[in-house]
Amino acid sequence: MKFEGKRYHSLWYENEKLKIIDQKALPFDFRVVELATSKEIINAIKDMSLRGAPLIGVAAAYATFFAYRESLTKSDSHYYYETVISKLKRSRPTAVNLQWAVNQIDNAIKMGLEIDRILSFVKNIENNEISCCKMIGDNGVLLLKDIYNIKAHKQINILTHCNAGWLATVDYGTASAPVFRARDNEMDIHVWIGETRPRNQGGKLTAWEYFHENIQHTVVADNSVGLLMRKKLVDIVIVGADRIARNGDTANKIGTYLRALAAKDNNVPFYIAAPMSTIDFSIKTGDSIKIEERDENEVRYIGETPIIHELSPVINHAFDITPAELITGFITERGVYKPQDIKRLAL
Amino acid sequence: MKFEGKRYHSLWYENEKLKIIDQKALPFDFRVVELATSKEIINAIKDMSLRGAPLIGVAAAYATFFAYRESLTKSDSHYYYETVISKLKRSRPTAVNLQWAVNQIDNAIKMGLEIDRILSFVKNIENNEISCCKMIGDNGVLLLKDIYNIKAHKQINILTHCNAGWLATVDYGTASAPVFRARDNEMDIHVWIGETRPRNQGGKLTAWEYFHENIQHTVVADNSVGLLMRKKLVDIVIVGADRIARNGDTANKIGTYLRALAAKDNNVPFYIAAPMSTIDFSIKTGDSIKIEERDENEVRYIGETPIIHELSPVINHAFDITPAELITGFITERGVYKPQDIKRLAL
Numbered sequence: 001m002k003f004e005g006k007r008y009h010s011l012w013y014e015n016e017k018l019k020i021i022d023q024k025a026l027p028f029d030f031r032v033v034e035l036a037t038s039k040e041i042i043n044a045i046k047d048m049s050l051r052g053a054p055l056i057g058v059a060a061a062y063a064t065f066f067a068y069r070e071s072l073t074k075s076d077s078h079y080y081y082e083t084v085i086s087k088l089k090r091s092r093p094t095a096v097n098l099q100w101a102v103n104q105i106d107n108a109i110k111m112g113l114e115i116d117r118i119l120s121f122v123k124n125i126e127n128n129e130i131s132c133c134k135m136i137g138d139n140g141v142l143l144l145k146d147i148y149n150i151k152a153h154k155q156i157n158i159l160t161h162c163n164a165g166w167l168a169t170v171d172y173g174t175a176s177a178p179v180f181r182a183r184d185n186e187m188d189i190h191v192w193i194g195e196t197r198p199r200n201q202g203g204k205l206t207a208w209e210y211f212h213e214n215i216q217h218t219v220v221a222d223n224s225v226g227l228l229m230r231k232k233l234v235d236i237v238i239v240g241a242d243r244i245a246r247n248g249d250t251a252n253k254i255g256t257y258l259r260a261l262a263a264k265d266n267n268v269p270f271y272i273a274a275p276m277s278t279i280d281f282s283i284k285t286g287d288s289i290k291i292e293e294r295d296e297n298e299v300r301y302i303g304e305t306p307i308i309h310e311l312s313p314v315i316n317h318a319f320d321i322t323p324a325e326l327i328t329g330f331i332t333e334r335g336v337y338k339p340q341d342i343k344r345l346a347l
Numbered sequence: 348m349k350f351e352g353k354r355y356h357s358l359w360y361e362n363e364k365l366k367i368i369d370q371k372a373l374p375f376d377f378r379v380v381e382l383a384t385s386k387e388i389i390n391a392i393k394d395m396s397l398r399g400a401p402l403i404g405v406a407a408a409y410a411t412f413f414a415y416r417e418s419l420t421k422s423d424s425h426y427y428y429e430t431v432i433s434k435l436k437r438s439r440p441t442a443v444n445l446q447w448a449v450n451q452i453d454n455a456i457k458m459g460l461e462i463d464r465i466l467s468f469v470k471n472i473e474n475n476e477i478s479c480c481k482m483i484g485d486n487g488v489l490l491l492k493d494i495y496n497i498k499a500h501k502q503i504n505i506l507t508h509c510n511a512g513w514l515a516t517v518d519y520g521t522a523s524a525p526v527f528r529a530r531d532n533e534m535d536i537h538v539w540i541g542e543t544r545p546r547n548q549g550g551k552l553t554a555w556e557y558f559h560e561n562i563q564h565t566v567v568a569d570n571s572v573g574l575l576m577r578k579k580l581v582d583i584v585i586v587g588a589d590r591i592a593r594n595g596d597t598a599n600k601i602g603t604y605l606r607a608l609a610a611k612d613n614n615v616p617f618y619i620a621a622p623m624s625t626i627d628f629s630i631k632t633g634d635s636i637k638i639e640e641r642d643e644n645e646v647r648y649i650g651e652t653p654i655i656h657e658l659s660p661v662i663n664h665a666f667d668i669t670p671a672e673l674i675t676g677f678i679t680e681r682g683v684y685k686p687q688d689i690k691r692l693a694l
Contacts, residue, residue, distance in 0.1 A: 027656035193659075195646065197544055197568040200654050203646075207659035218660045221544040221646055223569050223602025227638070227667035230604065255570025257577065261608040291574070299542065299550075299568055302649035307547050309374035312540075312554035313565045320574035 001166040001173075001180075003030060003212050009130075009170050010055050011062075013123070018062045022049050023167055027208035038066035038084050045091045045098075048199065052168020053242045053278055054129050057097030061122045063088050064105040069115065081109075094251055094292045094319045095242040096280040101125055126170055132275035133172035135333035140178025140238065140273055141185065143336065147235050148187050155188040156235045159225060162196045162253035163205035164240025164273065174273040175238040176209065178331065183215050191217040192234060194225055196253060198299040198316060222255050229266040237263045238331070241274040246346070248324030248339025249286025254317050260326035272322075273331040281346040286321035294318050348513040348520075348527075350377060350559050356477075356517050357402050358409075360470070365409045369396050370514055374555035385414035385431050392438045392445075395546065399515020400589045400625055401476050404444030408469045410435050411452040416462060428456075441598055441639045441666045442589040443627040448472055473517055479622035480519035482680035487525025487585065487620055488532065490683065494582050495534050502535040503582045506572060509543045509600035510552035511587025511620065521620040522585040523556065525678065530562050538564040539581060541572055543600060545646040545663060569602050576613040584610045585678070588621040593693070595671030595686025596633025601664050607673035619669075620678040628693040633668035641665050 001008060011020045018041060022031040033049065035041045041063035044050045050059050067084035071077035089102055108121040147156050164175035172180060182189050191210060196202035203219045210217040220228065228234050237259055243251040250256070250272050263270040283289065296314040300306055308314055324339035337345065348355060358367045365388060369378040380396065382388045388410035391397045397406050414431035418424035436449055455468040494503050511522035519527060529536050538557060543549035550566045557564040567575065575581050584606055590598040597603070597619050610617040630636065643661040647653055655661055671686035684692065 028653070195544070195655065197542070197570055203655035203659070203661075207656035211656055211658050218662055219646065219655050220662050220664065221569075221601065223544055223600075223605065224662070224664045224667075226604040226608065227601060227664050230668065253570075254568065254574060257573040258570065258605045258609060261573065261612055262605060265608055299566065302654055303652045305650045305652055306375070307649055308542065308550035308566050309554035309558055311558050312550070315565055315567050315571070317567065317571045317574050320571075321577065 001171055001209070001213065010167050011050065011059060011170060013062065018059065018066075020044060020050050020059070021167065023051055023205060024049050026167070027204050038063045038070060038088070041066060042084075042088050042091050051201070052163060053095035053097045053240065054133070054169040054174065054275060055167070056092060056095055057101040057277060058126050058129050058170055060088055060098045061101040061105045061125045064102050064109070065118055065122045068109050068118065092292065093290045097277050100277050129169060129275065130171045132277070132333040133169045133174060133177050136174055136273050136275065136331050137172055137177030137181040139333070139336055140271070140331040141181035143236065143269075143271065143331070144178055144182045144187065144189070151235070153188065155190055157190050157192060157233055159192040159228065159234045159237045159259065160206060161194050161202065161239045161256055161259055163201040163209070165206050165209040167205050167209060168240060174240045174275065176206070177273065178238060179215060180213060183213065189216065191215060192225070192228055193217055193219045194222040194255065195219055196255065197222055201253070225259050226262040229262045229268055232266075234266070234268050237268055237270045238273050241272045241278050242319055243289050244272065244274060244279045244330070244342065245283045245286050245289065246281055246343045247285050248327055248330070248342045250322045250324070250327060251286060251289045251291070251319045252322065254320050257320045257322045260322045264326050269328040270326060271329050271331050272327055276332050276334060276345065279342060279345065281343070286323065289321060291320070292318040348518055348556070348560065357514050358397065358406060358517060360409065365406065365413075367391060367397050367406070368514065370398055370552060371396050373514070374551050385410045385417060385435070388413060389435050389438050398548070399510060400442035400444045400587065401480070401516040401521065401622060402514070403439060403442055404448040404624060405473045405476050405517055407435055407445045408448040408452045408472045411449050411456070412465055412469045415456050415465065439639060440637045444624050447624050476516060476622065477518045479624070479680040480516045480521060480524050483521055483620050483622065483678050484519055484524030484528040486680070486683055487618070487678040488528035490583065490616075490618065490678070491525055491529045491534065491536070492532075498582070500535065502537055504537050504539060504580055506539040506575065506581045506584045506606065507553060508541050508549060508586045508603055508606055510548040510556070512553050512556040514552050514556060515587060521587045521622065523553070524620065525585065526562060527560060530560065536563065538562060539572070539575055540564055540566045541569040541602065542566055543602070544569055548600070572606050573609040576609045576615055579613075581613075581615050584615055584617045585620050588619045588625050589666055590636050591619065591621060591626045591677070591689065592630045592633050592636065593628055593690045594632050595674055595677070595689045597669045597671070597674060598633060598636045598638070598666045599669065601667050604667045604669045607669045611673050616675040617673060618676050618678055619674055623679055623681060623692065626689060626692065628690070633670065636668060638667070639665040
């Protein structure tokens with residue numbers, strides 16, 4: 001995707017290193033960082049220099065490959081490799097893409113393939129991620145076209161949450177892919193972006209992406225999203241996902257559930273855009289999804305500035321669960337599905 | 348209420364000036380500021396050095412009195428007075444308490460009463476505000492006691508929003524009054540406080556109050572409140588109000604509506620605590636309530652630190668409307684009422 005006229009991916013492999021756009025520096029600094037070791041990738045995942053469930057998956061595939069490559073020069077190579085993989089799997093608990101990608105590459109390694117073949121497996125995951133997002137765009141834009149036609153080509157308002165844009169994937173994004181396709185089709189669109197406390201990925205990352213992609217948008221405090229819907233200023237909600245259970249219950253950035261409730265109360269269609277790799281067929285409902293709690297200082301401080309009374313306790317939940325009954329549908333690379341059809345996709 | 352062991356009101360009249368606790372400096376600085384003129388009071392209302400619908404009402408009563416007192420020494424005293432009153436009424440558009448209090452004092456002035464009598468009308472409003480809040484506590488604590496008994500004296504969890512504490516009134520607060528009474532009754536209580544973006548009155552003011560009042564509490568990002576309810580960590584929601592329509596629709600801090608939706612979805616009782624002066628019997632529904640939009644920089648910056656991509660547009664809504672059907676009841680100084688009974692209180 002585009003930044004100052006140049007096309008980028010959110011990560012790429014170059015000279016045996018993984019290059020990433022440092023998402024902690026955005027939108028104020030555009031900085032490309034080199035990650036040379038599995039440990040550096042794990043740290044980048046943990047501190048959210050790279051984030052977004054699909055992107056974490058791809059980065060984790062590279063980290064698995066790096067760990068294997070590093071292990072070849074160690075005396076206790078098996079122990080070294082397994083220790084890194086275990087740390088990697090625990091780096092972010094909620095997104096299933098991470099576990100999925102690690103297992104894919106780990107299987108290739110355990111098959112005893114040559115190192116170049118293993119790297120090609122990693123690149124397959126990367127390329128597959130890109131084409132999934134592109135197809136999510138192809139499938140999702142049809143929903144936007146329907147609304148656009150019903151509104152007789154008056155501007156349509158899309159509400160999103162957090163960043164499920166190209167920064168959260170390798171390219172195109174998930175929730176953003178239909179938006180980019182609508183823009184390519186010269187539809188008149190406007191996107192509402194909640195700032196997405198506590199880490200402000202909406203106001204920082206999604207707003208930055210849409211500015212550079214020339215898509216009309218407005219940032220609001222998360223608290224505003226209900227009012228926007230009551231004022232009939234939202235035609236459709238599209239958000240990403242970190243893990244989807246068999247029944248359609250969906251873990252996504254904290255606050256997604258509140259948006260789904262407001263959408264239901266105002267008859268606004270509510271869609272999850274996510275690749276199939278985000279579906280965890282091993283769990284029946286969202287109750288089994290572990291919700292990550294992150295450092296309370298993410299809520300307490302903006303930069304160096306405290307914004308909470310310093311002697312008051314704080315809890316920082318990173319995700320919530322939106323129950324399937326509040327979800328209109330899932331936009332995947334295979335098509336658009338109702339929650340009750342998710343379990344059938346396992347076949 | 349208490350700060351470092353000393354009892355305070357949020358404002359008081361002393362040596363012909365209005366003294367206030369500067370709420371913009373809290374929780375990091377406790378600073379008492381003197382307001383000597385009507386203009387200084389209006390500016391303090393506008394920049395939210397003093398805020399909270401009931402407190403704004405009392406301050407506006409003083410401002411009306413100050414404007415009259417100032418006008419006596421002006422050549423164009425009538426014009427001067429009316430100009431100030433007009434500015435005062437426009438200083439914050441959503442809370443009805445401001446209009447109500449200005450009209451009360453304006454009527455006293457137009458009756459041609461002596462200046463000391465007018466001041467005693469202002470002090471009546473102030474004292475009445477205090478006793479209303481105290482009675483809101485008396486009425487509201489009964490609801491908490493019922494829940495406490497049902498839970499066999501296990502800790503009860505109250506969720507609030509923004510600051511409807513003693514800082515928002517003159518003393519006791521509205522939503523906080525039942526909490527203080529529960530504490531006095533040695534009930535085991537814990538309060539969840541959403542940080543309340545964009546101005547963070549929850550994390551800054553309510554957390555500060557509860558710390559100094561020795562009430563157990565935890566601050567979360569606003570996005571967390573749905574998750575808390577789904578995890579059954581909330582027994583009751585109590586928030587304040589800025590304006591209540593005849594049908595029970597309620598304007599309150601932006602994000603209140605989302606909390607009401609989450610409460611409904613999880614069968615958690617949702618109460619508004621407000622004095623009768625917050626009810627605007629002149630309007631039928633919430634649709635007639637003007638929603639204040641404030642400076643976008645309140646969303647863009649925390650102190651000097653930008654948190655939104657600088658070239659992206661921002662809208663800052665200060666309030667939203669919670670429809671009556673999501674409200675379990677209203678805790679007022681006269682008792683606890685269902686939404687459908689609000690209109691009967693006009694009689």
